[in-house]
Ligand SMILES: CC(=O)N[C@H]1[C@@H](OP(=O)(O)OP(=O)(O)OC[C@H]2O[C@@H](n3ccc(=O)[nH]c3=O)[C@H](O)[C@@H]2O)O[C@H](CO)[C@@H](O)[C@@H]1O
């Protein structure tokens with residue numbers, strides 16, 4: 001298990017390329033199951049989660065070729081309709097193979113998913129949507145067993161609350177269902193638009209992605225296509241916060257402000273300057289104090305839960321107090337005790353954390369508990385005095401491509417070290 005050693009206190013200057021979004025790449029890769037032709041995906045990040053999903057898709061019969069950041073996926077035949085526990089438990093997005101397998105084969109057996117341990121994370125909305133489209137579903141020994149005796153058919157589905165995964169899952173299943181599906185109270189994240197764009201390029205008939213009502217007119221089959229994965233807004237926001245904490249100026253290549261939703265205004269209130277320019281998003285923090293600013297996480301365009309931990313690291317160094325409320329996941333404050341090891345002053349009360357900004361944080365050994373929590377410790381470590389050693393780096397490797405190299409290239413003193421324990 002690798003660790004990351006960080007010597008804090010260096011400002012960050014230069015250019016850093018933002019990779020393709022993990023949370024989009026994983027879903028468009030799954031879309032390859034919907035066609036017998038080749039789906040070519042560009043700008044796919046090299047991440048542990050992507051490698052894990054390749055393993056699952058290969059198990060299902062997908063031929064996968066990788067050349068740099070381009071993946072070619074061909075699913076001539078689905079050779080297995082079972083997605084086993086050992087793979088699906090490691091990654092939430094892999095559960096979304098259920099709908100596409102069902103749409104093509106009429107039956108599927110898929111393990112209940114895993115992913116970051118940030119809450120209970122049930123899949124009831126996914127299952128209700130598939131049932132509304134005609135699937136018959138049973139749960140047995142930790143597996144979802146689904147069949148479609150009469151095929152999938154279009155349905156009107158109103159989600160009781162916004163779910164990114166359930167919106168994506170329903171969109172994929174509906175693409176091959178008979179008739180029209182209307183998804184109401186759908187998620188509006190950039191990853192939803194990216195998946196819809198990919199499906200449309202494959203011949204799907206989808207309108208309204210990025211709004212709360214998505215209409216999908218089912219087609220008999222989809223065909224091959226080439227699609228470029230959207231830039232990773234969470235990686236972009238994380239590096240913006242690293243600049244906020246450590247100071248400096250970065251051009252985040254391939255990034256753009258609109259991907260941040262309302263988080264752009266929050267970051268500016270906190271003391272950063274953001275500007276779109278040709279080639280990327282410029283982020284600056286020079287000699288200005290960080291301002292304590294309250295935040296509540298919400299579905300897009302609200303402040304992303306996947307940036308909450310990193311924002312808390314930034315607020316730990318603010319002038320003044322901020323209140324950060326986590327409204328999406330019930331257990332997403334595991335970074336708090338670790339940030340406190342660096343000297344942060346944080347008090348949790350239910351869904352909200354009150355952060356009293358400190359002038360300095362001091363380096364310490366800390367442990368990553370999940371993907372975004374790892375990044376919050378790195379943001380804090382880049383600003384802290386002395387050495388911070390972040391252990392359990394495998395969480396980070398799920399979602400941040402070549403983080404150590406990228407940070408080194410803009411002047412950070414970070415080094416990946418092998419853990420001897
Ligand atoms: C691989 C991927 O893209 N992961 C992202 C996706 O996760 P994911 O798609 O799992 O997140 P959802 O938007 O579905 O979850 C939102 C909330 O709904 C609940 N829920 C969801 C589905 C369901 O059937 N029942 C239910 O109760 C969840 O427990 C959570 O409290 O969106 C989250 C919210 O932006 C992000 O933090 C994750 O990084």
Ligand SMILES: C=C(OP(=O)(O)O)C(=O)O
Nearest residue numbers: 092093115116306371372
């Ligand atoms: C929570 C995340 O991922 P997953 O949904 O795969 O657990 C994340 O990307 O922050």
